[in-house]
Amino acid sequence: QSALTQPRSVSGSPGQSVTISCIGTSSDVGAYNFVSWYQIHPGKAPKVMIYDVTQRPSGVSDRFSGSKSGNTASLTVSGLQAEDEADYYCCSYAGGHTLIFGGGTQLTVL
Amino acid sequence: QVQLVQSGAEVKKPGASVKVSCKASGYTFTTFDIVWVRQATGQGLEWMGWMQTDSGNAVYAQKFQGRVTLTRDTSINAVHMELSSLRPDDTALYFCARNGGGLGLWGQGTLVTV
Numbered sequence: 001q002s003a004l005t006q007p008r009s010v011s012g013s014p015g016q017s018v019t020i021s022c023i024g025t026s027s028d029v030g031a032y033n034f035v036s037w038y039q040i041h042p043g044k045a046p047k048v049m050i051y052d053v054t055q056r057p058s059g060v061s062d063r064f065s066g067s068k069s070g071n072t073a074s075l076t077v078s079g080l081q082a083e084d085e086a087d088y089y090c091c092s093y094a095g096g097h098t099l100i101f102g103g104g105t106q107l108t109v110l
Numbered sequence: 111q112v113q114l115v116q117s118g119a120e121v122k123k124p125g126a127s128v129k130v131s132c133k134a135s136g137y138t139f140t141t142f143d144i145v146w147v148r149q150a151t152g153q154g155l156e157w158m159g160w161m162q163t164d165s166g167n168a169v170y171a172q173k174f175q176g177r178v179t180l181t182r183d184t185s186i187n188a189v190h191m192e193l194s195s196l197r198p199d200d201t202a203l204y205f206c207a208r209n210g211g212g213l214g215l216w217g218q219g220t221l222v223t224v
Contacts, residue, residue, distance in 0.1 A: 003154065036212030038155070045205060045219055046147075046155065051212030089155050091213070097169040099145060099157040 004029065004090055004102035011108040012080045020105045022073040022090030028100050030071035034093035037066060037075045039086045046089070050075060077107070085109045112136035114144075114206055114217035121223045127194040130220045132206030139187040140164040143209040146180065146191045150202040160209075161189050196224045 005023040012018040022029065022037075029035055035053045038046040048057055050066035053073065063078045073092070077084055090102040117131040132144060146158040159170045161180040168180040179192045189206060204220045207213035 038213070040155075045216040046207075046213070047216075048212040048214050051214070055211070057211055057214060091155070091157075097143075097160040097162065098171070099160070101147075101155040101157055104154040 004092060004100055006088075006090060006102040006105045008103070009106045009108065011110055012077075013110045014080050014082065016080050017076060017078045018080065018107065020075045020077075020088055020090075020107070022075070022092075022102050024071050024073070024092055024100070026071060028071075028092040028094040029068065029073050031095065032093045033068070035066065035068055035073040036091045037064075038089045038091065040089065041086045049088075080109050082109050112215065114208060114215055116204075116206060116217040116220045119221040119223070122196050124197055124224055126196050126224075127192055128196060128222050129190055129192040130204050130206075130222065131188050131190050132217050133186065133188045134208070135187065139184060141210075144180075144182075144189040145207050145209055145213060146178075146189075146204065147207060147213075148202040148204045150199070153202075156202075158204075159191070163189065193222075196222075198224050200224050 010018045033053050037050040039049050040046045049064045053068045054066050065076045067074050088105045094100045115133050120128050122128050140163045144161045159180045161168050182189045201224045206217040208215040
């Protein structure tokens with residue numbers, strides 16, 4: 001099972017918005033509303049930013065939002081801040097208690 | 111305090127096995143399943159397996175079938191991940207994570223060096 005497809009990198013200036021795409025198949029992203037997004041800063045454990053496609057955990061800034069259309073999920077970060085610079089990974093449920101991750105996207109705040 | 115605490119770093123020779131533990135505290139252990147994820151240096155996150163903590167049933171990623179075994183010990187609220195026939199490319203940071211609100215709670219990671 002191949003990883004979900006994400007752009008290797010995205011960038012934006014402070015205050016701008018960026019969107020990271022996550023392309024799967026009809027067996028994972030397209031089949032379930034269980035897509036989540038993780039932020040990783042170097043040397044730290046991943047942190048969930050979005051779960052169940054659009055849900056934001058308590059404590060996560062409302063500048064982070066998620067959506068899905070067909071086999072593609074997206075994470076949008078609005079009002080970019082320096083602290084948003086990190087690696088971001090999407091993850092989808094793929095049935096039968098299995099998960100699949102994306103290849104990761106490096107977000108650079110210019 | 112709700113947390114997952116993993117065992118310490120390991121250094122192993124090729125061909126050996128490693129067992130990493132993940133101890134849960136602060137919540138009812140069998141309410142949430144535990145998954146294992148690894149990240150090699152400079153690489154992405156890779157799902158390894160899923161432990162259903164109430165039943166003890168485990169599902170493994172195809173890539174690791176036959177090499178990884180997940181077990182749980184409800185007496186100490188822990189899930190163990192054993193990886194056998196280690197190779198140098200198994201050198202990675204191994205994480206356990208609780209499945210609830212996405213993977214909403216993570217262990218601190220355990221570095222395994224082969």
